[in-house]
Amino acid sequence: FTTHRAFVAPRPIIVLNAGGFEWEDPVNAFDQGVDNPYKNTDLMTSTDGGLKIDPARLLSPRLNGANLYFIGMMGSGKTSVGEAVARRMGSYTFLDTDAIIEKATKMTIPEIFEAEGEEGFRQVEAQILDSVHPYVRCVISTGGGIVTRMENWSKLQTGLVIWLDVEPEVIIKRIQGTDRPLLQTEDPLKKLKALLEERKPKYKNADIRVKVTEEMDTAAVADQVIYDLHHFIDDNPPAWKLAKAKAQAEGLDWVQ
Numbered sequence: 739f740t741t742h743r744a745f746v747a748p749r750p751i752i753v754l755n756a757g758g759f760e761w762e763d764p765v766n767a768f769d770q771g772v773d774n775p776y777k778n779t780d781l782m783t784s785t786d787g788g789l790k791i792d793p794a795r796l797l798s799p800r801l802n803g804a805n806l807y808f809i810g811m812m813g814s815g816k817t818s819v820g821e822a823v824a825r826r827m828g829s830y831t832f833l834d835t836d837a838i839i840e841k842a843t844k845m846t847i848p849e850i851f852e853a854e855g856e857e858g859f860r861q862v863e864a865q866i867l868d869s870v871h872p873y874v875r876c877v878i879s880t881g882g883g884i885v886t887r888m889e890n891w892s893k894l895q896t897g898l899v900i901w902l903d904v905e906p907e908v909i910i911k912r913i914q915g916t917d918r919p920l921l922q923t924e925d926p927l928k929k930l931k932a933l934l935e936e937r938k939p940k941y942k943n944a945d946i947r948v949k950v951t952e953e954m955d956t957a958a959v960a961d962q963v964i965y966d967l968h969h970f971i972d973d974n975p976p977a978w979k980l981a982k983a984k985a986q987a988e989g990l991d992w993v994q
């Protein structure tokens with residue numbers, strides 16, 4: 739992680755044509771931003787001694803614009819937690835690749851799976867990620883299977899990647915009976931376990947792994963993510979800081 743990774747110039751969104759159907763320019767689907775974030779009164783909390791700033795608010799200047807990508811199994815909380823983190827940060831916009839896909843294609847995810855199969859959906863997903871990743875200051879919640887395509891990692895790794903690691907037994911209680919296409923089987927828990935085993939080596943490539951237990955509600959997970967992000971940045975200072983420390987240790991003038 740180096741802060742200058744964040745400065746990828748935004749580029750025009752192209753009109754996409756994948757998976758066998760015409761798309762609208764997905765730029766119109768990017769309207770899920772946090773409204774006027776500086777009006778967020780939760781950013782300052784009152785304590786005994788006075789006002790205390792939310793540590794989430796301090797992340798933004800430390801990230802220098804780098805995007806945060808949430809990865810993990812379906813139902814792991816990427817959308818709920820991602821949105822909570824973006825709101826608390828104040829100056830980051832929240833985006834959800836599944837929601838953008840549905841808006842850009844004017845189809846629901848089950849409809850895309852039905853019409854194009856999983857492979858068609860993956861193509862669409864990869865192109866949406868390609869369109870989204872040049873933007874800066876975004877918290878981006880991704881689809882559970884986005885990690886399966888190697889090419890997606892080159893986009894994810896332009897930001898910081900956070901894996902919400904949740905046991906299938908916990909997930910199934912949250913999402914049983916929903917219309918997620920990959921769980922339309924006789925034994926959804928078995929399917930979830932098999933998918934997790936297959937994907938675990940990919941999820942492990944995340945910069946930060948947050949173990950989420952059943953007792954943790956969305957706010958507790960968001961707290962943990964924010965805490966871990968500060969520690970990650972502490973442990974991975976930008977390259978210029980290391981260069982400065984090295985130069986000074988060698989007795990060189992840093993700036994004449």
Ligand SMILES: Nc1ncnc2c1ncn2[C@@H]1O[C@H](COP(=O)(O)OP(=O)(O)OP(=O)(O)O)[C@@H](O)[C@H]1O
Nearest residue numbers: 811812813814815816817818881882912954955956
């Ligand atoms: N920490 C939590 N505790 C309890 N319920 C949660 C928690 N996090 C998320 N949920 C609930 O689980 C369900 C799935 O959450 P969410 O949509 O955020 O997951 P997701 O990872 O974005 O899923 P998908 O990849 O399928 O879109 C929602 O009903 C949400 O309210």
Ligand SMILES: O=C(O)C1=C[C@@H](O)[C@@H](O)[C@H](O)C1
Nearest residue numbers: 812836847881882883918919
């Ligand atoms: O885990 C998966 O492969 C998926 C998760 C969802 O977020 C959707 O992207 C879709 O249902 C596929």
